[in-house]
Every structure is written in C-alpha cells, then in structure tokens.
Amino acid sequence: MRYLALLLFLTSLGCSEPVVSRSDVLDNTSGSTAVNESDPPWGGLKIQSSGISLDDADQIVVLLHGYGATDADLTPLAEYIGGDKRAFVFPAAPIPVDGGGLAWATTEQELETAHARLASLVRFASRTYPDAEIAVGGFSQGATVSSMLLSDASLPIRHLILYSPALAIDAESLGPARNIQVLLAHGRGDQVLPFDDAKRLHEMLERKGVVTNWHPFNDGHTITTEVLDATRDQLSQEGG
Numbered sequence: 001m002r003y004l005a006l007l008l009f010l011t012s013l014g015c016s017e018p019v020v021s022r023s024d025v026l027d028n029t030s031g032s033t034a035v036n037e038s039d040p041p042w043g044g045l046k047i048q049s050s051g052i053s054l055d056d057a058d059q060i061v062v063l064l065h066g067y068g069a070t071d072a073d074l075t076p077l078a079e080y081i082g083g084d085k086r087a088f089v090f091p092a093a094p095i096p097v098d099g100g101g102l103a104w105a106t107t108e109q110e111l112e113t114a115h116a117r118l119a120s121l122v123r124f125a126s127r128t129y130p131d132a133e134i135a136v137g138g139f140s141q142g143a144t145v146s147s148m149l150l151s152d153a154s155l156p157i158r159h160l161i162l163y164s165p166a167l168a169i170d171a172e173s174l175g176p177a178r179n180i181q182v183l184l185a186h187g188r189g190d191q192v193l194p195f196d197d198a199k200r201l202h203e204m205l206e207r208k209g210v211v212t213n214w215h216p217f218n219d220g221h222t223i224t225t226e227v228l229d230a231t232r233d234q235l236s237q238e239g240g
Contacts, residue, residue, distance in 0.1 A: 043121030045091040047071065050078045054132075057087035059235065060125055061135045063161070064091060064118070064142025068101035074139060077223075081232045087132070091121065093142075104145045111168070115148040119155060126156045135235060137161025137183070139223060140193065144168050147201065150182075150210075151175055159183065161231055163223050164190060167197035170204075177209035183234050185215035185227040192221040 048071050054060065061081070065073040071092035078088040093102035094117075095110065105111035118136070126134055134157050137146050143165035149155055153175030160182045182205055186198030195216070205212045213234055215227050 039120045039124045039127070042089070042091065042124055043117040043119075045094065045117060045121060047089050047091045048075070049087060049089050050075060051083065051087045052085055054087045054089075054129055056085070057129065057132045058085035059083065059133045059135060060087050060089060060129060061159075061161075061235065062089045062091065062121065062125070062137070064104065064136075064138030064146055065093065065102070066138070066140030066142055067103045068097055068099070070102055074142075077228065080225075080228050081235065083232075083235065086235070089125070091118075104141050111145070111148075114145045118145055119149060119152050122149070122155050122157060133158045135159035135161060137163065139163040140165070140221065144193075150205075153178055159235060161234075162198075162201075163227065164193055164221055165198060165201070166193045167201055169201075171207065174204060174208050174210075177211075181211045181213065181234060181237075183213040183215065183227075183231055185217065185223070185230070187217050187219040187222060187224075189219055190221045 051057070061078075063074045063077065065071060071090040075088075075090055093104045093114075095103040095106060097103045097106075104114040122134060122136060125132070136149060136157055137143060137160055140163070143162040145168075146160060147162055147165045148168050149157060149160065151169055151173040157180055160180060162182065162184045164186050165184075184198055184202055184205070186193075186195050188195050199216070202212055202214045213230060215230055217224055217226065
C-alpha cells in the first residue's frame, strides 16, 4: 500500500503541457462513465482521433496523456509518426485536477478503474474494427496505466508503447509471453518518475519472454525524437 501511494503521488507529477488545439471530439454514445461487461464505446471515455478514418485503418494507435494534461497533449505525435493506414485515438482522462488538466487516477481505486476502462476500450476497438491491429500506450501516468494491460493476456494488443512509466505491476501479475511487442523508453535523468522503475520493468519482461524494444536515453521526463523514430519503426513492422 505504501508503494502504491507513492506511485500515485509520483505519477501525479508526471505531467506535460498541452501543445495543440483540439481536433474532432467524439463523445461516447452511452453517456455513461461506468465500467461494465457491455464495454461502452471507447470504455466510456471521450476521445479525439486523427490520421486515416477508423473504418479504413489497418492499425489503431491509442495514446494516453500524462497527469495534468489533456487528450490534445499527444496529438502532435500522430503527425510525426504518420502512416498511410494508421489511425490515432487520444482518450481524455476522466478526473479534473486543480490548475486545469486531467488525471487517470489519484487513488488506488481510480488506478484500477483506469486500467479497467482502458481494457474495455481495447475490447471495444477490437470488436468494432476487427481488421485493425491495436497498439496502446502513452506518456507518464498514461504509460503507467497502459503498462497494467500486461496483466490481461487475452487482450488483442500487438504493440504496447510505454514512454516514461512508473512501475505499477509485479512479475506475478504479468501474463505469459504472447504476440505482443513492447516499446519501453525512459530518461536516465528523469526527476519525475524513477528511471529504475522502467529498468525493473524491462528485466521483468525479459524474464517472461516478452519481446521488448528497450530505449534508455540521456535526458529527463520527456519523449525524444529518437524514441519517436523507434516507435514509428516498430509500428511499421507489421501492418503499419
């Protein structure tokens, strides 16, 4: 419990500033934020999308922003990563925070709820767009929540993209190696979330036999162009 409380405090610091204006915003049609077995559209979360239309996409890339940011925060990555048959989905975290912006979690229960919502979003996307490969990831707290999907072996995720996550899972919760590739990047000089968290996660993934593209770099709590280049290369390996 102490570690989780520390994790939530640290991920609450893992924010970045919104940098672009919003594109088209899609509200979930159910109007509900409840997580349930029916998997509401996009896990009950509000999203925006860019790239090719979702109906025509060969690959859907879901990216979660960090604490204190918004769903617009990571949208510039779509233009940089690109891809003629690639659609990008940017969910908005459901919890407003002081000073503006949004959070995925501020308590242990909210962290579990965020995990459940993201798993629901993946199931909805896979069912609605069955011909599209699914990639999921994010930055900071968004990456932390995304990393929790590693415990859900049945989810049809091809790529997991983790930029500077905190360590939110243990070896026992990791599912068996499956047809998933993980890109894990973290700055050695990160003063917000510990570099050692990503290093430990990398070691856990290696022991489980999960294919991992490990990118430590000499910088702080950020996403470098080299990491984005590696992301584009990985996503383009199959169907991208």
